[in-house]
Amino acid sequence: MSQSIIEQIEKSQLRTDIPKLNVGDTVDVHYRIIEGNKERIQVFNGVIIKVENAGLNTKVTVRRIVANEGVERIFPIHSPKIAKIEIKRHGDARRSKLYFLRDRVGKSRRLRDRRRGLQHATVVIGSQKAAKAEAEAQAAAAAEASE
Amino acid sequence: MPKALIGKKIGMTRLFAEKDRHVGAGDKVNMLVNEPVTVLEVGPCFVSQIKTEDKDGYNALQLAFGDIKGRNSTMQVIGHDGKAGITPKRIHREVRVDESELGEAELGQEIKVDVFEEIPYVDVIATSKGKGMAGPMKRWGFKGQLATHGVERKHRSPGSVGGRSSNLGTGKPKKGGKKAGQMGNKQVTVRSMEVIAVDKEKNLLLVKGSVPGANQGVVYVREAIRLFKRKVAK
Numbered sequence: 001m002s003q004s005i006i007e008q009i010e011k012s013q014l015r016t017d018i019p020k021l022n023v024g025d026t027v028d029v030h031y032r033i034i035e036g037n038k039e040r041i042q043v044f045n046g047v048i049i050k051v052e053n054a055g056l057n058t059k060v061t062v063r064r065i066v067a068n069e070g071v072e073r074i075f076p077i078h079s080p081k082i083a084k085i086e087i088k089r090h091g092d093a094r095r096s097k098l099y100f101l102r103d104r105v106g107k108s109r110r111l112r113d114r115r116r117g118l119q120h121a122t123v124v125i126g127s128q129k130a131a132k133a134e135a136e137a138q139a140a141a142a143a144e145a146s147e
Numbered sequence: 148m149p150k151a152l153i154g155k156k157i158g159m160t161r162l163f164a165e166k167d168r169h170v171g172a173g174d175k176v177n178m179l180v181n182e183p184v185t186v187l188e189v190g191p192c193f194v195s196q197i198k199t200e201d202k203d204g205y206n207a208l209q210l211a212f213g214d215i216k217g218r219n220s221t222m223q224v225i226g227h228d229g230k231a232g233i234t235p236k237r238i239h240r241e242v243r244v245d246e247s248e249l250g251e252a253e254l255g256q257e258i259k260v261d262v263f264e265e266i267p268y269v270d271v272i273a274t275s276k277g278k279g280m281a282g283p284m285k286r287w288g289f290k291g292q293l294a295t296h297g298v299e300r301k302h303r304s305p306g307s308v309g310g311r312s313s314n315l316g317t318g319k320p321k322k323g324g325k326k327a328g329q330m331g332n333k334q335v336t337v338r339s340m341e342v343i344a345v346d347k348e349k350n351l352l353l354v355k356g357s358v359p360g361a362n363q364g365v366v367y368v369r370e371a372i373r374l375f376k377r378k379v380a381k
Binding site: 002003005006008009010013034055056057076078079080081 | 157158159160161162163178179181184186188349351353362363
């Protein structure tokens with residue numbers, strides 16, 4: 001009850017233009033930076049290793065490698081300072097926090113592209129079923145012919 | 148109209164806002180801030196009794212808040228609120244007012260959150276969360292004793308309470324010293340809280356910062372009686 005009141009208050013500031021972000025996604029975060037009177041946009045490219053869901057205060061941790069040094073930045077995704085967030089790749093993540101990436105070096109840092117998931121599975125299972133049915137039909141036809 | 152209401156604490160969140168902030172030496176810069184906000188549901192309150200100088204010795208209005216079922220209430224409360232022409236209420240609290248304000252008030256009058264619309268700062272009074280019987284380290288921030296070097300069984304004890312001379316020569320400890328005891332579950336006043344927003348439809352009051360007590364706890368909100376210097380400047 002009371003949580004719903006708070007959600008209603010937060011709703012006015014929630015941003016709808018931010019895509020659904022998942023752990024393992026490679027993203028470009030366009031962040032507004034104000035220097036004196038000027039405003040410019042800085043792009044931070046990296047892998048999301050953590051999503052902290054908290055309504056208006058939802059945050060993502062983005063990790064990238066700068067000059068051989070791991071850099072992690074936490075972005076409140078509903079902040080007006082975020083110009084936009086672009087998803088570059090959907091990585092395959094089997095856990096909710098990708099802290100193991102901190103210990104990885106070189107190529108092992110990369111994540112597989114997301115191929116699993118329901119949609120992919122239905123395609124695979126569907127094609128298997130179709131092949132099986134076809135084989136059975138052929139066998140039946142062959143049996144009929146031999147009779 | 149008294150600028151005071153009874154309500155309950157809903158919870159906290161953080162909201163984005165643009166504010167002028169001091170950056171470095173004196174320059175004010177308009178920048179984005181993420182402010183801590185407490186959401187309070189205040190009112191509607193009803194005037195359940197008018198106390199006058201002649202009759203009661205002082206001028207005050209008694210406010211009532213929060214519906215209660217008749218079977219959960221007492222005949223005394225039902226009768227008292229019935230006299231003002233309102234259904235029984237859970238919480239009653241008095242607000243001192245000037246004699247001049249007394250004339251405007253009438254029994255059963257509804258007071259809503261819009262009395263806070265023009266007010267920049269409010270005081271919030273509530274009962275803090277009870278911590279039970281607490282030692283001096285938790286209650287007063289004492290350092291306690293060493294963990295090692297021969298200290299045995301008194302790592303969290305307060306230590307000395309003074310000698311004969313420091314205790315006024317009485318040989319007894321001074322009264323009012325910081326000791327272990329009940330912590331929390333007592334009335335706390337938070338002065339001069341900034342009002343962020345007022346929602347008349349939902350009876351909500353948003354204040355900046357935290358308010359004592361648990362969510363759903365009863366709070367009493369009034370116009371800030373005395374402002375801190377820095378807030379007066381604003």
